Amino acid sequence: MNSEGNKMEKTATAEKIRLVDLDAQYQTIREEVWSAMKDVIENSSFVLGRHVKGFEGSFARFCNTRFATGVASGTDALVLALKALGIGPGDEVITVPNTAFPTAEAVTLSGANAVFADIKPETFNIDPAEVKKKITKKTRAIMPVHLYGQPAQMDELKELCQAHNLMLIEDAAQAHGAEYKGQRVGTIGNVACFSFYPSKNLGAYGDGGAVVTNDERIADKVRMLRNHGRHEKYCHEIEGYNSRLDALQAAILSVKLKYLDEWNEKRRQHAQHYDKLLSSVKNVTTPKVLDEVKSVYHVYAVRVKDRDLLRRKLKEENIDTGIHYPIPLHLQPALAYLGLGKGSFPKAEEAASEVLSLPLYPEMTNEQIETIVDALKQHVK
Ligand SMILES: Cc1ncc(COP(=O)(O)O)c(C=O)c1O
Numbered sequence: 001m002n003s004e005g006n007k008m009e010k011t012a013t014a015e016k017i018r019l020v021d022l023d024a025q026y027q028t029i030r031e032e033v034w035s036a037m038k039d040v041i042e043n044s045s046f047v048l049g050r051h052v053k054g055f056e057g058s059f060a061r062f063c064n065t066r067f068a069t070g071v072a073s074g075t076d077a078l079v080l081a082l083k084a085l086g087i088g089p090g091d092e093v094i095t096v097p098n099t100a101f102p103t104a105e106a107v108t109l110s111g112a113n114a115v116f117a118d119i120k121p122e123t124f125n126i127d128p129a130e131v132k133k134k135i136t137k138k139t140r141a142i143m144p145v146h147l148y149g150q151p152a153q154m155d156e157l158k159e160l161c162q163a164h165n166l167m168l169i170e171d172a173a174q175a176h177g178a179e180y181k182g183q184r185v186g187t188i189g190n191v192a193c194f195s196f197y198p199s200k201n202l203g204a205y206g207d208g209g210a211v212v213t214n215d216e217r218i219a220d221k222v223r224m225l226r227n228h229g230r231h232e233k234y235c236h237e238i239e240g241y242n243s244r245l246d247a248l249q250a251a252i253l254s255v256k257l258k259y260l261d262e263w264n265e266k267r268r269q270h271a272q273h274y275d276k277l278l279s280s281v282k283n284v285t286t287p288k289v290l291d292e293v294k295s296v297y298h299v300y301a302v303r304v305k306d307r308d309l310l311r312r313k314l315k316e317e318n319i320d321t322g323i324h325y326p327i328p329l330h331l332q333p334a335l336a337y338l339g340l341g342k343g344s345f346p347k348a349e350e351a352a353s354e355v356l357s358l359p360l361y362p363e364m365t366n367e368q369i370e371t372i373v374d375a376l377k378q379h380v381k
Pocket of ligand 1: 194
């Protein structure tokens with residue numbers, strides 16, 4: 001097509017706004033990423049080694065924890081943390097139904113049973129009062145998810161754990177750098193699990209995860225479990241897994257970690273801009289963040305009644321949106337055996353039918369946010 005044709009094409013369709021634009025971020029760190037990858041390859045240090053060790057040290061400092069262990073994914077981080085705590089068959093772990101499937105899948109993979117508690121609709125996070133109702137003699141742990149980057153109500157959950165002798169496992173897959181009462185997530189429970197899935201606030205260029213803790217015994221167990229149950233080559237003390245954080249991913253994550261506070265701050269600024277512009281828009285509920293927490297806005301989710309129609313209209317305007325998550329876990333076919341039908345968790349179910357994630361990533365511009373809000377105003381009923 002000639003340059004005239006190109007021009008026409010550009011004016012005919014507005015530039016697409018993605019939910020997350022990973023390439024925009026890559027362009028800002030491109031040289032550093034390639035140089036880090038080259039270092040791994042030219043030193044043939046592909047498995048564990050200094051890049052993984054270096055990243056683990058930096059990530060522990062970032063979280064303010066004594067230990068961080070890199071593993072193959074966020075799902076594995078949860079499974080290995082559960083195993084390291086000795087949780088398995090016959091045990092119950094309480095978590096939420098409005099999360100990514102791996103939260104509950106990890107519980108099942110450990111051999112334990114997932115038990116769900118409903119959420120607080122304003123924050124979308126686990127409701128401690130509902131958790132209390134679900135505690136039985138078999139309960140071994142509470143596993144809150146810091147959903148969308150906002151920490152759960154950790155003081156109330158900690159109290160329940162202390163009263164009932166339970167472990168507190170933070171699913172911090174969406175909350176790298178988030179704070180609860182001035183404390184970074186990851187330092188509040190016995191152990192915390194992170195995902196480095198590419199679109200996370202700290203995302204690898206493939207899969208990755210980490211388990212952080214201040215407890216040396218838990219850290220040591222996770223370290224063994226991720227590497228075939230050994231400390232030393234050829235001596236396997238327990239049966240474990242191959243779930244090591246890939247060295248190339250560790251090198252990339254080390255580059256990205258240096259920018260994470262800055263990127264999280266930009267996410268917060270974008271969220272504030274959305275909040276302000278949307279405050280006067282009828283029938284759109286903006287996300288509520290509690291005074292005592294600092295969210296890292298992994299997702300900016302609003303609530304709207306006619307969600308699916310609005311989503312289609314925004315798509316026609318070249319604006320991508322997401323739904324986190326459309327099907328609560330108790331209604332997933334894979335968990336039908338739990339026998340929990342519709343109506344079991346009304347608040348989570350209502351949220352699932354109304355949440356709409358708007359584009360949010362550090363590199364987006366105020367103008368893009370304004371375009372999205374203008375389109376929303378036009379189409380929301
Ligand atoms: C809340 C939550 N928990 C666990 C996971 C699992 O992480 P991964 O995809 O790295 O296995 C994810 C990511 O999808 C998540 O969002």
